[in-house]
Each structure stands twice: as C-alpha cells, then as structure tokens.
Amino acid sequence: MEKTEFYSHIFKRKSIRNYDLTPLDDARLKEISGYLNSLKPIYDDIKTELKIISPDYVKRRMMKEAPHYIAVFSEVKEGYLTNIGYMLQQADLFFSANGLGSCWQGIPSPTKELLGSSNLDFVIFIAFGKPKDPRSLHRSSVSEFKRKSIGEITDIAGADELLEAARIAPSATNSQPWFFTGNKNLIHVYSVEPGFIKRFTKKYIPIDVGIAICHLQIAAEHFGKKAEIIFDKTVKMKMLKGHEYVASLKME
Template sequence: MKKDDYYPIIFKRKSIRNYDLNPLDNNILKEISEEFDNLIPLYSNINTEIKIISTEDVKQRFMKKAPHYLAVFSDTSEGYLTNVGFMLQQMDLFFSSNGIGSCWQGIPIPKAEILNGSNLKFIILMAFGKPLDPLYRDSMNEFKRNPIEKISKVTGADNLLEAAKLAPSATNSQPWFFTGNDSAINVYSIKPNFLKAMVVNKYIPIDVGISIYHLKVAAEHFGKTTEIIFDKDEKKDSPKGYTYYATLKFSME
C-alpha cells in the first residue's frame, strides 16, 4: 500500500457509508495495522491505541454496517480529542489513497468486550472497507463547505486554507476558525449555538484536530516544514467567543 503526498486526496475524498460486507484480505488488514505505527501524534505524550474490529463487535445504532472498523482509545491528557482527530485523519487519507472507503463514526459504539479490552478510554470509530459507492468526488462542487472568508482572517495563505476548509467534521459542522499569515496560522474553534452544542460539543476538538492535519499536509505539499505549538500569548489574545487550540509555524525547507 502506498503512502505519498495526501494533498490531492484532500480535494476528492469523501465519507463512504456503503460497503461490500465481505472482509478485506488478511494481508491488506495487516498492512493497515502496520500503518498505525507510522501515525504522527499532535502531542507525543498522549498514549493511544488503535484496534481493527469487525461488524459483529459494533453496536451500529442505526448506522449502516461496515466490514471493519478502527476503534480508537486514548488516555485523557490535555488535548486528547484533538490528538485523536489529528492522528485518525491520517488513516482516513491513507484509506482513500489506497482505494479503501472510510467514514468517521461518532454514533456507533463497540460492544462491551471491546471496551473492556483496553485500559484507555474509548474515543471513536472509523468504518472502512471495499466501497460500493464511488470512492472520490467527481468535482469540487460536491463539497458542502463554508467559504474561506467565513472561517478565516488569515492573510496570504489561501492555498493552505483550501485544504483545511475541506476537512470532514461531525454533522459537517466545520467548527474551525483561523487567523495569522503564511508563516504562522492560529487555530480556534467557534462556539456552536445551544442546540447544536448538545450534539457536536464532544466532536469539536476532534474536528479541529482533523483540520490541523489538513493544514500540515498542505504546508508540506508546498515545501514548508511545520512546527505545531501551543502559544500561551495567542491563547490570551484569542478573538472573543473562540477557543484557541494551536499555532502552526511554517518555514521553507
């Protein structure tokens, strides 16, 4: 299985919800689990665990079945949900670039044996398998996303923000906001309204982690190296009503 520049994949990927329920070949499953070791964490101090589980291990809760799922567990150190978003989006793009369908799944949960099988807290599932729908979008028009003007006050880095904008998010809520310029981008989340908050609050930090990963992929595609830091001053200066997450600092390679 290949792992190259994910940038082009960001512009055509989509969530897959219809799967051939026959299991993938064992060699492929082995290669998928080998990829777990290559995932880059956002915070290297956080302990995570990923397991491949099957349809029978999951309470689908009205969601369509998939032949396989990644079940993600984590300790609950500060930033753990954002870290999971950042790490698991690497798997979403890995699947998509290797002809495998995938979809983040916040609603289904693993059965008790799986939950009890880890010392860490269960966070989320990602369904995957052979897609029965087309794997890619035919055109950019198929993306339902907010325009850059709505999610950013960044100057001079639209090429990076285009990739952040296309990140998947729970219920497509797109809770991210960005400030800065082409050498440093600050990442925030917006506060959802009261009703929306009941559904999406748990997922907002995960969604933001996903968009941070898309920013990193784009920066590297354009030849920049990225350092991701937590800047106490930026946190202090956060625009009103926004929650600060991280700052990406870019330098030319």
Template sequence: MKKNKFYSYIFKRKSIRNYDLTPLDDAKLKEISEYLNSLKPIYDDIKTELKIISPDYVKRRMMKEAPHYIAVFSEVKEGYLTNIGYMLQQADLFFSVNGLGCCWQGIPAPTKELVGSSSLDFVIFIAFGKPKDPRSLHRSSVSEFKRKSLGEITDIAGADELLEVARIAPSATNSQPWFFTGDKNLIHAYSVEPGFIKRFTKKYIPIDMGIAICHLQIAAEHFGKKAEIVFDKTAGANVHNGRKYIASLKIK
C-alpha cells in the same frame, strides 16, 4: 500501499457509508495495521491504542454496517481529542489514496467486551472497507464540498492555498467549527461553538480541529515548507471573539 499522495486526495476524499461487506484479506489488513502503528501524533506523551475489529464489537444504532472498524482508545489528558483527530485523519487519507472508503462514526457504541479489551478510554470508531459502488469513492470536483467560504473561516490574507485544505476538511455533521487567524507564517487555530441546532456535536469539536490542523500541515509540506505545530502563549491567552484557542502552525 501508498501514503505519499495525501495532498491531492484531500480535494476528492469523501465519507463512505455503503460498503461491500466482504472482509479485506489478511495481507491488506496487516498493511493497514502497520500503517496505523506509524501514525504521527501531536502529543507524544498521550497514550493511544487503535484496534482493527469486526462489526461484532460495534453497537451500530441504526448506522449501516461496514466490514471493518478501527476502535480508537486514548489516555484522557488535555488535548487528547485533538490528538485523535490529527492522527486518524492521516488514516482517513491513507484509505482514500489506496482505494478504500472510510467514515468517522460518532453514533455507534462499543460492546462491553471491546471496552474491557483496553486500559485506555474508548473515543470513537472509524468504519472502513471497499465501497459498495467503487464509483462513489471519490468526488469528481471540489464544488461537491458543501463548505463555508474562506472569508467565513479566516481573516488571514495571502495563505489561501494552505487554508483551502482546512476549509474542505470533514467535521461532525459538517459543522466546520474552525477559525484561523494570524498570518501566513504563523496560523492560529481556534474552535467555534456550535449553534443551538448542532449543540450535540460539541464533544467532537476538538477532534474536528485535529483533522483541520492535519490538513494544514499536509498542505504546507506539499508546498515545500516546514510546518511545526506549536502552542502560542499569546494566542492562547487572547480569546478571539469568544472562540477557543487550539494550536498554531509555524510555517518556514
């Protein structure tokens, strides 16, 4: 299965909600499991566990069924949700590259049996499988993304080709809770508090930020740059218009 075309697929990936409920074969599930075990974290010291499970362990709460789910567990430490977003977006793009659909699932809940199967805390599900309509797997144009403009999410000049991939990143209820400042060599990522209508998405903001940071790093590396996630004390100490500092990307 391919994993070296992530950059180009950022511009056409989409969340899939309607699935062919035929389970994937064991060989493909084994490949997916091996890839999940290779996901790169932001924090090496935060324990995580990713389980491929059947729908039997998911309380869907009116969400449509998928043939498979990834149940995501994590040690609860500072930055753990951003870490999960960063890791699992690699899986999201991996599915898209390899002809499978997926969708982050914040509403469904795990069964007691599933919760008890791990010593870590349950975080979120990702549904995956073959799309019911193969033609629905990818977007045909960037214009299909309903996103804020670059001017609404950054004040950095000269880094549009990098920041565009953050602009079109997925987020809970499409809240797009990010703002980027700094310069093209050191991009600081801040989260934005949701408005009153989307206040219930607040718990997913750190995950969304991890997703956007993942996209930024993929873009930088695509353009032949070395991109290191760092934590800048100055950026962290300076509140930027009430926003919360998450991390920075140092680009060389």
C-alpha cells in the same frame, strides 16, 4: 506512502457509508495495521490504542454496517481529542489513497467486550472497507464539497492556497467548527464555541479541529514548507470572542 502524498486526496476524498461487506484479506489488514502503528500524533505524551475490529463489537444504532472498524482509545489528557482527530485523519486519507472507503462514526457505541479490551478510554470508531460501488470512492470535483467560504473561516490574507485544504476537511454534521488567524507563516487555529443546538456535538469539535490541522499541515508540506505544530501561550491569552485557541502552525 508519505503524508505529503496525501495532498491530492484531500480534494477528492469522501465519507463512504455503503460497503461491500466482504472482509479484506489478512495481508491487506496487516498492511493497514502497520500503517496505523506509524500514525504521527500532535502530542507524544498521550497514550493511544487503535484496534481493527469486526462489526460484532459495534452497536451500530441504525448506521449501515461496514466490514471493518477501527476502534480508537486514548488516555484522557488536555488535547487528547484534537490529537485523535489529527492522527486518524491520516488513516482516512491513507484509505482514500489506497482504494478503500472510510467514514468517521460518532453514533455507534462499543460493546462491553470491546470496552474491556483496553485500559484507555474509548473515543470513536472509523468504519472502512471496499465501497459497495467503486465509482463512489472519490469526488469528481471540489464543487461537490458543501463548505463555508474561505472568508468565513479566516481573516488571513494571502494564505488561501494553504487554507483551502483545511476548509474542505470533514466535520461532525458538517459544522466546520474552526477559525484561522495570524499570517501565512504562523497560522493560529481556533475552535468555534458550539451554539445551543450544536451542543450535542461538543465532544467532536476538538476532533474536527484536529482533522483540519492535519489537512493544513499536509498542504504546507506539499508547498515545500517545514510546518511545525506549536502551542503559543501568548496567543492563548488573547481571547477571540466565541472561539477557543487550539494550536498554531509555524511554517518556514
């Protein structure tokens, strides 16, 4: 399944927290593993490792159990968290498009055995499996998303069709920590600096912005545009109060 086919699932995906705990069969897990190996990064020079694991290696901390988890590891370099968000949202949409539920898991932590299984740093989990109630897999309407309005996340005119996909992207505590400026052919992506109360989610802001960039690029490609993620040093030098420049999406 090509990434552009995920566009429709952006508008009906949801985070699944209640699972049928029956493990998926080996053939299905092999298919998922193969897809994980094909995920496209923003930064080719950042090493990542994704492991499909059982719940035995997850300290859930009162979170509900799932039959399977993806343990995400990464080399720690500039942009690594945004890179993880971008990559793993492809997996989130893959699950939604293939009859499985998933959910980003920021609270659970890895066991010592899992930490010792990789030379890279642990970042986050994604839970996945069959939803306990198959009818709960997808939203029936965009109105079910509780999100900021377009006007709260951008000052770009004429790009609502593209930015709607980013607007409804998932984020930790539904904080939606992104802002888009520029124009419909060159969109600059900023992260919002966390307020005092939100500082405990600071780690997840770059991940969330990577998720939004993934949605934005999928939307651009859906509408027939060639969309390239670039890093514009001149934009980075132009500070936007209360925000930090992350990347830009150049469209042709």
